[in-house]
Amino acid sequence: MPGLTQDEAARRLAGVGRNEVAFRKTRPPYSRVLAQLRDPLMMVLIAAVALTLAIGDHADSVVIGLVIVVNTTVGVAQEIRADNAVAALSALSAPHARVRREDADRDVPAATVVPGDVLLLAEGDIIAADAAIDESAALLVDESMLTGESVPVDKDANASLHAGTVVARGRGVATVTATGKAAALGRIAALLDDRRRPTPLQLRLASLGRVLAAVTLILCALVLAQGLVRGLPAGTMAVTAISLAVAAVPESLPAVVTLALALGARRMAARHALVRRLPAVETLGSVSVLATDKTGTLTEGRMVVQQVWTPRTTVELQGVGYEPEGDVLTEGRPAGPAERREVQEVLTATALCNDAALRPPPSASPDSRWEAVGDPMEGALLTAAIKVGCPDLTELASTHPRIAEAPFDSLRRRMTTVHALPSGGVLVCLKGAPEAVLAATVLTDSPETLRLARAEAARFAAGGYRVLAVASGLRQETPRPAAAGESGLRLLGLVALSDPPKPHAAATLASCRAAGITPILVTGDHPATASAVADRVELLGPNTTADHVVTGKDVAGGRVPDLTAVRVFARTDPQQKLDIVAAWRARGAITAMTGDGVNDGPALHQADIGIAMGGRGTEVARQAADLVLTDDELSTVVAAIEEGRRVFDNIRRFLVYGMAGGAAETPAPP
Structure with missing residues (x-):
């Protein structure tokens, strides 16, 4: 070409x-300031400044003016910080x-x-x-x-x-x-270009400002009219009416709200939740729907070998990530020597037929982890090989050097490597999709063995696992090309991998339901994987299964009459995530959306509360979000919601107190 x-x-x-x-056009600073001053409560404060100046109360004018300046500055600064998602x-x-x-x-x-x-x-x-x-x-x-x-x-x-x-x-x-x-x-x-709607607190305060302004004007007019009807001097009644308006305005309310939100944000930061927009603190307390993604939020975000099947046994491997630690169990008990030998044979073949490597933690810090260099799935196979006691990987590569290979591709759906043996001859190792390996043209095993293997592979796949079939065979000469050796092999077993749920994911979702929050799963992964993860974390509650999964194509095609009736979505794209958020908001729900990828950015930006993962999340997700979790733990969201509800209660108590104090200060008509 x-x-x-x-x-x-x-x-x-x-x-x-x-x-x-x-990039969208940047708003000039004066436009941002005017947008803040158009808030009804701020307009009431501006009117209060004018009234206090009219009656000569300069001290109160200065105090109220400072409140206006501080709140406007904070609001503009938050808006500028929240507009960086497209730049990221x-x-x-x-x-x-x-x-x-x-x-x-x-x-x-x-x-x-x-x-x-x-x-x-x-x-x-x-x-x-x-x-x-x-x-x-x-x-x-x-x-x-x-x-x-x-x-x-x-x-x-x-x-x-x-x-x-x-x-x-x-x-x-x-x-x-x-x-x-x-x-x-x-x-x-x-x-990402859509504008956010006001938070519940902003809506309530705006409504309060409008009501307060209307009631104050009506009362002032009534007092002024009553005094004039009684024949009192117009100047005296004007001062009385203005004094009434000043007393009725809770000028300290915006400052107290900002202080309460700032203190709440500080407490959240101590619990690993960084607030990017102060109003988000209160919005968290109003959340009624939590839409969470899967990878890295409900799950570890790392592939792990969880089960290995051979024609004679099945073992379960415990442990998380690429750390080569964890028990090897058979039916809940430690695997015996014979069972380990069979599994070692399977995983030794996968370690040889492998292009990845494991990198030890760079330091002794508890936050340092083993990492996979190369394909994450192949890294998980190396970790499993160490767990079950296979020979040292470096020594294995030295004693069984690779002399030929047929790389994996999406047409053959399998990978083959050929290794020289210390005793002479060569060893052919093959791994791949079960449908590409469990065939009579590849394996010499009996039809009954192949039938059992296919049934077991189907069971693993239905459980949301990614399944590999592993085979090997001895040759006297090196097959040329390597793919020519993909016949006459012996089936060693099946390997089931998955991205396992986090240990506390189920308990966190249970806490959400107990707090009146509806959890839903929105992921771009396969429907079977989404359903399996939803089952394992008990997304719908105990003793229920996620048997109804809606895909992004169903949403885009309009085949789902009510998106709010669905709890598990799979294969979704950014537009469909927006549709899901919009459907819940149309019902009056306050939605929180978690995410870490670029594809999550629009939904994080549009949700009432966007929550990004700070560790593994992309910069786009962090810039689009209102809240960033520094520990990437969903349980931190529950703690933040508790803090948000506490802040809301404090603001409501102060509002009652402030309105009562204002009523007490209202001067009686002469």
């Missing part, structure tokens, strides 16, 4: 514009791209990429624009920031690529189909 000419690329760039996320989104764009133009490979600024350009992709590249794949070689793309999937996705010819995603493995050639605002990042930026 020769690619575009330089002249043609320049012509298209002039026509479609630069490949950049469009732009930072995700690739700084440069490798393209083919005029039959030559060129490194160009990503902003100059145009539809029709031929992208050349390699491991670690950020994809500069939406594109369709023309050629791929073991291409694996991390799309978690857009889709929420916990593992990278295999891509073959004709598959779609999205701007901002990352090539995790392999190589590819793709033709650009959309850039700038038409690409994935641009469409998300457009969804």
